[in-house]
Every structure is written in C-alpha cells, then in structure tokens.
Amino acid sequence: MKYLCIALLLIAGSAVAQKKKSDPKAQQEIIKSLDADFDKYSGIAHQIWEFAEVGYQEVKSSALLQETLKQAGFKVEAGVAGIPTAFVATYGSGKPVIGILGEFDALPGVSQDATPELKQVPGRPAGHACGHHLFGTASSAAAIAVKNWMATNKIQGTIRFYGTPAEEGGSGKVYMVREGLFKDVDVVFHWHPGAQNNAGARSSLANKSGKFRFTGIASHAAAAPERGRSALDGVEAMNDMVNMMREHVSSETRIHYVITRGGEAPNVVPAFAEVYYYVRHPKRDMVKEVWERVTRAAQGAALGTDTKVDWEITGGVYDLLPNEALARVVDTNLRLVGGYTYSDSEKVFAEKIQKTFTNAPALASTNEISEFKILPGAGFGSTDVGDVSWVVPTAGLSTATWVPGTAAHSWQAVAAGGTSIGHKGMLMAAKTLALSIVDVINNPVLIENAWKEFRTATGANFKYEALIGDRPPALNYRE
Ligand SMILES: [Zn+2]
Ligand SMILES: [Zn+2]
Missing domain, CATH: 3.40.630.10 (Zn peptidases)
Structure with missing residues (x-):
C-alpha cells in the first residue's frame, strides 16, 4: 500500500x-x-x-x-x-x-x-x-x-x-x-x-433445503419387533430412492443429506427420525423440479415402511x-x-x-x-x-x-x-x-x-418469488 x-x-x-x-x-x-x-x-x-x-x-x-x-x-x-x-x-x-x-x-x-x-x-x-x-x-x-x-x-x-x-x-x-x-x-x-x-x-447454485421428519411406532427391537414401525427405515428408504435418482437428474444437480435424528438405541425401534436435505442446481426452476421428486421419494418411503412423513422447508436461495x-x-x-x-x-x-x-x-x-x-x-x-x-x-x-x-x-x-x-x-x-x-x-x-x-x-416480466414461500424465518434451524 x-x-x-x-x-x-x-x-x-x-x-x-x-x-x-x-x-x-x-x-x-x-x-x-x-x-x-x-x-x-x-x-x-x-x-x-x-x-x-x-x-x-x-x-x-x-x-x-x-x-x-x-x-x-x-x-x-x-x-x-x-x-x-x-x-x-x-x-x-x-x-x-x-x-x-x-x-x-x-x-x-x-x-x-x-x-x-x-x-x-x-x-x-x-x-x-x-x-x-x-x-x-x-x-x-x-x-x-x-x-x-x-x-x-x-x-x-x-x-x-x-x-x-x-x-x-x-x-x-x-x-x-x-x-x-x-x-x-x-x-x-x-x-x-x-x-x-x-x-x-x-x-452460483440455486439451493433449496429442508428437514424430512418420519414418525413410526416404538417397540422392543427383539421382543416385539412386529409391533414397531421404524422411522429410521423411512429415512433410509427415502435416501435409497434419492440415491438412485441421482442417475436421472442433469449432471449439474447437487443433492446432499445428513441424518440429523436416527434413533437413540439399537434395541428400541425408532419412533422418530429426521433427514436434512439440500438440492442445488444452476437454475432455480430445476431446483424446484428436483425438490418435488425428492418429496415424492419421501412419501413413497413413508408408504412402504408404514410410517408417516412431513417436511419443513428451512432454506431456499436464488x-x-x-x-x-x-x-x-x-x-x-x-x-x-x-x-x-x-x-x-x-x-x-x-x-x-x-x-x-x-x-x-x-x-x-x-x-x-x-x-x-x-x-x-x-x-x-x-x-x-x-x-x-x-x-x-x-x-x-x-x-x-x-x-x-x-x-x-x-x-x-x-x-x-x-x-x-x-x-x-x-x-x-x-x-x-x-x-x-x-x-x-x-x-x-x-x-x-x-x-x-x-x-x-x-427480463421485463420477472417477478421475485422466494423459494422458501411464505414461511416465517426458520429461526431454530441450528437447534
Ligand atoms: Zn460458507
Ligand atoms: Zn460465506
């Protein structure tokens, strides 16, 4: 200087x-x-x-x-x-x-x-x-x-x-x-x-993220497994489907996840499990499209594992x-x-x-x-x-x-x-x-x-619409 x-x-x-x-x-x-x-x-x-x-x-x-x-x-x-x-x-x-x-x-x-x-x-x-x-x-x-x-x-x-x-x-x-x-x-x-x-x-890549929460039924994993429905099975089934989906999305797509809740002990069938997803692509319309497919994988996983799923969009950027x-x-x-x-x-x-x-x-x-x-x-x-x-x-x-x-x-x-x-x-x-x-x-x-x-x-007709929709700020996404 x-x-x-x-x-x-x-x-x-x-x-x-x-x-x-x-x-x-x-x-x-x-x-x-x-x-x-x-x-x-x-x-x-x-x-x-x-x-x-x-x-x-x-x-x-x-x-x-x-x-x-x-x-x-x-x-x-x-x-x-x-x-x-x-x-x-x-x-x-x-x-x-x-x-x-x-x-x-x-x-x-x-x-x-x-x-x-x-x-x-x-x-x-x-x-x-x-x-x-x-x-x-x-x-x-x-x-x-x-x-x-x-x-x-x-x-x-x-x-x-x-x-x-x-x-x-x-x-x-x-x-x-x-x-x-x-x-x-x-x-x-x-x-x-x-x-x-x-x-x-x-x-940069447009990005949409959210947490998928599966609910099942807890039971003794050895004594009464037939009475349980594993929420973790829901998460794993969803991840399996999304991992297969990777072959059928455009190559610039990026999908990543971490399992944020997977149960507490192997001898208890997990009644709750959560997986946190990101979907990214250079074009935000493609992010929306892939995100929809990910949510369908979540629904399919819940159906197949006899669990319930809902999700929360926690982030979305242009x-x-x-x-x-x-x-x-x-x-x-x-x-x-x-x-x-x-x-x-x-x-x-x-x-x-x-x-x-x-x-x-x-x-x-x-x-x-x-x-x-x-x-x-x-x-x-x-x-x-x-x-x-x-x-x-x-x-x-x-x-x-x-x-x-x-x-x-x-x-x-x-x-x-x-x-x-x-x-x-x-x-x-x-x-x-x-x-x-x-x-x-x-x-x-x-x-x-x-x-x-x-x-x-x-372009003349562009109108800003947030990828997060109208949800309030996800103030607890780091908790
Ligand atoms: Zn950073
Ligand atoms: Zn930074």
Missing part, C-alpha cells in the same frame, strides 16, 4: 480514459481513515471470531456491529423481517441509496484456534470457517468510512448497511428481500473472504445474477487498493498451513489481483446474496483473508481468519467497497449502466 500515491495517479489517468470521474481526494480520505482504524476493526472482527455464533443465534455479533455503526452516527433498526439478529443501519437521506451487505454467522462443527495446526477450542463448538466475522466488520468499516466522507464533504445520498444473519443454510437475506427491504436501493455491494483477490463475477457493469467498478477499485504482503511471522504461519495442503499456490499471490472475468455457468456454491442480486444490481469481491490454497469451510480458514492475515485481507475489502461506493455516488451513470444490464438480464 506504500505505492498508493503512484497507484492513485495511474488510476486517475485511466479513469479519464474511461470517461469516468475519479476522485483522488475522496480516495485518499477513505484510505487514510480506514488505515487509521485498522486496529479498531481488527479488534471487532476478532471478537466476532471468538463469539463464533451460528445462524440466527448471532446475538452478540449482531449487537457489536449495531453498536459500532450507532456510535459512528448511523440510525439502527434492529429485528427487521421477523429476525431478531437482522438489522438495517442507515446514514443520510435521499438518492442514491447504496446498500452494503454484512454477514456474521459461524459454522457448526469447525472449532479451531488461531494456530497453524489442527486445534479445537474447548467450549466453542462452532468456528468462522467462512470468514463472516471479517465480512460483517469490513462492510461496517466501509459504510462508516463513506459516511465520514459524505459528512465532511456534504455529499447527498443514503448509505444503508444490511446486517444479514444466517447466511449458512438459514437464507437470512431471503426474508429481508421478501420483506421489501431492498425496494428503493440503487445498487448493492458485498464481498466474501477467500484465498485470492478477485472482483470477477460468476453465478442463483446469483452477476452484474458486469457494477463488477467492473469494484475491479477498478480493487486494483487501486492493491494486495498485501506477509510479515515474517505471518509467513511462518502461512507456510505451516500450506504444509497441510497437497498443492498450494505461491504465498506472494496475496499481493496480486486476479484477471477480471465474468465466468459462464455457476460455481459450485450457493449464497443468499443470490436473492438480493435479482432485485437490485449487485457486485462484490473476494480478498485473500486465508492462506493461498485454503478451501472455505475448513479449519485452515478459521485459523487464518483469527490472525492478522485475515485482518489484512479484510482491510483490502473495506477499502475496495468504500471506494466503489464513492465512485457510484460521484458518477450516477454507473448506476444507470448497472440497471440497464440488470433489466436486460432479468
């Missing part, structure tokens, strides 16, 4: 070539303020990393971000869309209205200390294996930096930070979209922790709709911000982490920005940012908050996210988001271009 001044000059030059107004004074103000607050935001991110609260239980994490934004002069509305940990923090008034997303939920089952070797933390069953502690903090930092710039320079417009819980399987944003909270927003920015610096865009016009704004600013290098101790940590990989890219890649690409097809993940992207033009980036080669949802991701490596990547993201917001506020044509592309992509 010491080359910033040179970079600023270069970007100022190239921006003229693109007939876009770049604002070096604003850029310097934003970058200076975020650098100055680096320790503060690292501390906040680390607290959320330690809280490690799972979906819809992020009480302390949400409160900390709310408090941070309140102290900075934002007006906070908490408990929106029927979700106690969801909130909207607003600064300013009138147009443009710029949205910025912040996640903060952890993942169950990935307890890990900030060490380069596998080490669980007693009393902490979850971990930030997707880096959402950095996500929420960097987005808050960006919102606050932009707010300060607006206040100092009397800039017109609204910054709206969306505190979005339960991204991991809880579809938190879907309820917020369904509630109409994005209705008057011009553009939305987001980001995601990662193992490289990249502002290219790609779609495929992500990339917006190239907006993504290019983010890419320009990511290149302006640039990457970062490791200190000696970070390098030692990263080398140890990389020893646990079979193949790892060079550590120096934290200082590089990937080539800008809008890739065809969908990456093999899902996000509830998808729903946001179908109601308002949306773009984001990922930065190297993890050691190069790290996979999301791994212990190595939790580990790096608890160190200064994660914080340095987070700072890059905060700066890039803030600078991108400054650009769209200064250049309304960027918003117009994003909307032109958005309208063409969604």
Whole structure:
C-alpha cells in the first residue's frame, strides 16, 4: 500500500480514459481513515471470531456491529423481517441509496484456534470457517468510512448497511428481500473472504433445503419387533430412492443429506427420525423440479415402511445474477487498493498451513489481483446474496483473508481468519467497497449502466418469488 500515491495517479489517468470521474481526494480520505482504524476493526472482527455464533443465534455479533455503526452516527433498526439478529443501519437521506451487505454467522462443527495446526477450542463448538466475522466488520468499516466522507464533504445520498444473519443454510437475506427491504436501493455491494483477490463475477447454485421428519411406532427391537414401525427405515428408504435418482437428474444437480435424528438405541425401534436435505442446481426452476421428486421419494418411503412423513422447508436461495457493469467498478477499485504482503511471522504461519495442503499456490499471490472475468455457468456454491442480486444490481469481491490454497469451510480458514492475515485481507475489502461506493455516488451513470444490464438480464416480466414461500424465518434451524 506504500505505492498508493503512484497507484492513485495511474488510476486517475485511466479513469479519464474511461470517461469516468475519479476522485483522488475522496480516495485518499477513505484510505487514510480506514488505515487509521485498522486496529479498531481488527479488534471487532476478532471478537466476532471468538463469539463464533451460528445462524440466527448471532446475538452478540449482531449487537457489536449495531453498536459500532450507532456510535459512528448511523440510525439502527434492529429485528427487521421477523429476525431478531437482522438489522438495517442507515446514514443520510435521499438518492442514491447504496446498500452494503454484512454477514456474521459461524459454522457448526469447525472449532479451531488461531494456530497453524489442527486445534479445537474447548467450549466453542462452532468456528468462522467462512470468514463472516471479517465480512460483517469490513462492510461496517466501509459504510462508516463513506459516511465520514459524505459528512465532511456534504455529499447527498443514503448509505444503508444490511446486517444479514444466517447466511449458512438459514437464507437470512431471503426474508429481508421478501420483506421489501431492498425496494428503493440503487445498487448493492458485498464481498466474501477467500484465498485470492478477485472482483470477477460468476453465478452460483440455486439451493433449496429442508428437514424430512418420519414418525413410526416404538417397540422392543427383539421382543416385539412386529409391533414397531421404524422411522429410521423411512429415512433410509427415502435416501435409497434419492440415491438412485441421482442417475436421472442433469449432471449439474447437487443433492446432499445428513441424518440429523436416527434413533437413540439399537434395541428400541425408532419412533422418530429426521433427514436434512439440500438440492442445488444452476437454475432455480430445476431446483424446484428436483425438490418435488425428492418429496415424492419421501412419501413413497413413508408408504412402504408404514410410517408417516412431513417436511419443513428451512432454506431456499436464488442463483446469483452477476452484474458486469457494477463488477467492473469494484475491479477498478480493487486494483487501486492493491494486495498485501506477509510479515515474517505471518509467513511462518502461512507456510505451516500450506504444509497441510497437497498443492498450494505461491504465498506472494496475496499481493496480486486476479484477471477480471465474468465466468459462464455457476460455481459450485450457493449464497443468499443470490436473492438480493435479482432485485437490485449487485457486485462484490473476494480478498485473500486465508492462506493461498485454503478451501472455505475448513479449519485452515478459521485459523487464518483469527490472525492478522485475515485482518489484512479484510482491510483490502473495506477499502475496495468504500471506494466503489464513492465512485457510484460521484458518477450516477454507473448506476444507470448497472440497471440497464440488470433489466436486460432479468427480463421485463420477472417477478421475485422466494423459494422458501411464505414461511416465517426458520429461526431454530441450528437447534
Ligand atoms: Zn460458507
Ligand atoms: Zn460465506
């Protein structure tokens, strides 16, 4: 970042070539303020990393971000869309209205200390294996930096930070979209922790998930088996049918399940069993179709095992709709911000982490920005940012908050996210988001271009309908 001044000059030059107004004074103000607050935001991110609260239980994490934004002069509305940990923090008034997303939920089952070797933390069953502690903090930092710039320079417009819980399987944003909270927003920015610096865009898989609950009759498994009906048999029969079905779905389909309740003791015929399913596909219509077939397998299984079944949809997200016009704004600013290098101790940590990989890219890649690409097809993940992207033009980036080669949802991701490596990547993201917001506020044509592309992509007749239907938020899906 010491080359910033040179970079600023270069970007100022190239921006003229693109007939876009770049604002070096604003850029310097934003970058200076975020650098100055680096320790503060690292501390906040680390607290959320330690809280490690799972979906819809992020009480302390949400409160900390709310408090941070309140102290900075934002007006906070908490408990929106029927979700106690969801909130909207607003600064300013009138147009443009710029949205910025912040996640903060952890993942169950990935307890890990900030060490380069596998080490669980007693009393902490979850971990930030997707880096959402950095996500929420960097987005808050960006919102606050932009707010300060607006206040100092009397800039017109609204910054709206969306505190979005339960991204991991809880579809938190879907309820917020369904509630109409994005209705008057011009553009939305987001980001995601990662193992490289990249502002290219790609779609993601639409996803529907739910829990199938089978009820049978308990009995002594040896003395009176004929009087029992096994709920676990229902689950197993359903899984068998779905596993056969895999041969007869399109190859991009992804179906996964875990048995969340399978009985308590082998000598008691289980009266209750539960299986938790995900169905994914690049196209949400195909997700709906395969989901219907899965529910028929459940009904068939219940019929054949003389049990009863019902199910609850717990999540459902759209495929992500990339917006190239907006993504290019983010890419320009990511290149302006640039990457970062490791200190000696970070390098030692990263080398140890990389020893646990079979193949790892060079550590120096934290200082590089990937080539800008809008890739065809969908990456093999899902996000509830998808729903946001179908109601308002949306773009984001990922930065190297993890050691190069790290996979999301791994212990190595939790580990790096608890160190200064994660914080340095987070700072890059905060700066890039803030600078991108400054650009769209200064250049309304960027918003117009994003909307032109958005309208063409969604089509004139598109009407948003949540895959979760009209169910209330599944606040207990992690219980
Ligand atoms: Zn994740
Ligand atoms: Zn994530």
